[in-house]
Amino acid sequence: MTESVSTSPTLEEIETVKEFSDLLEASKSLFNGLRDLPLYGQRQYQPYFARTFETYTKLWKYQQENRMVLDNVYGLKRWQIGEIASKIGQLYYHYYLRTSETNFLHEAYHFYSAIRTRNYYKNVHKEEGAADLLLKKYRYYARFIVACLLLGYKKDTQDLVTEFSKQVTDHKDQLDDKENEWTQVLGEVRSFLVADPVEVLQAETYQKCDISMRLTPGVLPVPEKGVPTHVTLGDVIIVGNSPQQLKFSELTIDMFRMVQVLERKPTLVRDQSGAEKAISEENGDRQAKRDNPHKYLLYRPTFYQLFTFISTAVKELAPSQALLLYMSAQGSKSHRPLDSGNYETGGVITNDRLDNETDRMSPKRPLAQKNMHCLHPGDLTPFTRKPLLLIIDSDNSLSFAGIPNHFGQPVICLMSPEEVPNSVKDNSDNGRLLTLFLYSPIFAFMHICKISQTSDWVYETCSQVLHKALDEAQRAFLRSRILDNGYLQILGDDFLRLILLRFVFCFCVLKLHKAFKDASHYPSSYPELPAEDFVGNPAINKAIFDIADVLGVRNLFMDSSGH
Secondary structure: OOOOOOOOOHHHHHHHHHEEEHHHHHHHHHHHHHHOOOOOOOOOOHHHHHHHHHHHHHHHHHHOOOOOHHHHOOOOOHHHHHHHHHHHHHHHHHHHHHOOOHHHHHHHHHHHHHHHHHHOOOOHHHHOHHHHHHHHHHHHHHHHHHHHHHHHHHHHHHHHHHHHHHHHHOOOOHHHHHHHHHHHHHHHHHHOOOOOOOOOOOOOOEEOOOOOOEEOOOOOOOOOOOOOOOEEEEEEEEEEEOOOOOEEOOOOOOHHHHHHHEEEEEEEEEEOOOOEEEEOOOOHHHHHHHHHHHHEEEEOOOEEEEEEEEHHHHHHOOOEEEEHHHHHEEEEOOOOOOOOEEEEEEEEEEEOOOHHHHHHHHHOOOOOOOOOOOOOOOOHHHHHHOOEEEEEEEEOHHHHHHHHHHHOOEEEEEEEOOOOOOOOOOOHHHHHHHHHHOHHHHHHHHOHHHHHHHHHHHHHHHHHHHHHHHHHHHHHHHHOOOOOOOHHOOOOOOOHHHHHHHHHHHHHHHHOOOOOOOHHHEEEEEOOOOHHHOOOOHHHHHHHHHHHHOOHHHHOOOOOOOO
């Protein structure tokens, strides 16, 4: 008779399981604690994040080193490993949002990829509590897709959407009424994938090209000698509240585009395991911290939330750092006499929610009652103690013309056209026109010329001519004798210079396009840019005409005589 083998765990195995359980509980507690921290500011978040990440790193390594014991004694399931990996991916992603260091976004991508390739969530629909586990799986898909979108990995995004869609269809009966919610999420992602107004195809294969909009060497003219860096970009607050605009995961298409504009594309290298690692162009992580400004993404914030974020950002900025406040939102125009340039001109609505019983009970807001979540120019006066650049993309952008500057710091406001000609479809659900010019001047140029498809060769040719236009715009800034000094103080920062030069290009293109005739069709700035230095600049105009010639749309633009 064969003697039975005891399956009782050894003391060492019991200790291994206990340490794993303690690490797991500690990691969950720390992760949940991150949600209680304020979303604004850096100083409180950094040490707590470091402690949380250190615990999760230890937990991840521990389960790898003791997998056999944990499988046999603890009963570790694959979805539990996937959940740990997903939490680490979330940590990397949220740290990327806090720091704008794209190497952390790449690390999030690697952990999310590991979950997919190792099928950690494959059979969760068969587990006890399948509905809750499916929700974990779907949220993982949504987060992975956001990471891929931000990295510009459209092929990965399309593959994930296909997989995700099949999961939602196959298991819709296990989630009761949740199916419609996730179908809507999938629809939002698909809309994001086709949101760019122009499709760039390889000239030889007709395959679609993925064009990176991040700042790369050669995109921006090198600053001429004698351009001092008085001010650098420190923090960016990106606000979106366009109810009809494309949205995915509290990220509108305009917000997504501004994120791309305000980041450098990192250099990718491979470590010994063959995995890709992202580093900055020069000196690794230290340089990356300097390269990319901190960004806060706020979708439909209340006025009080936005005010808190702005005040905290300004408080933490060094004296030589600027805050960039970008707003893509519907306007709130005043119907009263303009007896005050700070409040009676209206502003932009950060959130259109109803806040009191009167609002909820009344079908119409009383005429005397203003929207309490409207940001007015006067609200920003306290924050002009530090350098400030505003980008207002709204149908009431001009309400910010004349924002007061009492402290002698650079305070600049770039304002979108308030209207677009009927012959040029604004199609604001796919993003506003000024933001499109800041995101991709070539796409925007083609969009107003009704070109929806081009080749990579044509796109590259136009990009080379665009570089000449931006180079000449930079010279115009430096040569102007009547330009406000605030522009020169911020021109030495790469990101701020990129925005200013693309804004000038937008201004000049729309001034020359025959469909844009009314004053409301043009962007504007405060302090005002001298038109004779830019719109009347022959070299900038020639570059615009050259791009039009390449695209075969020269007839849509005025000639050098203005006809």
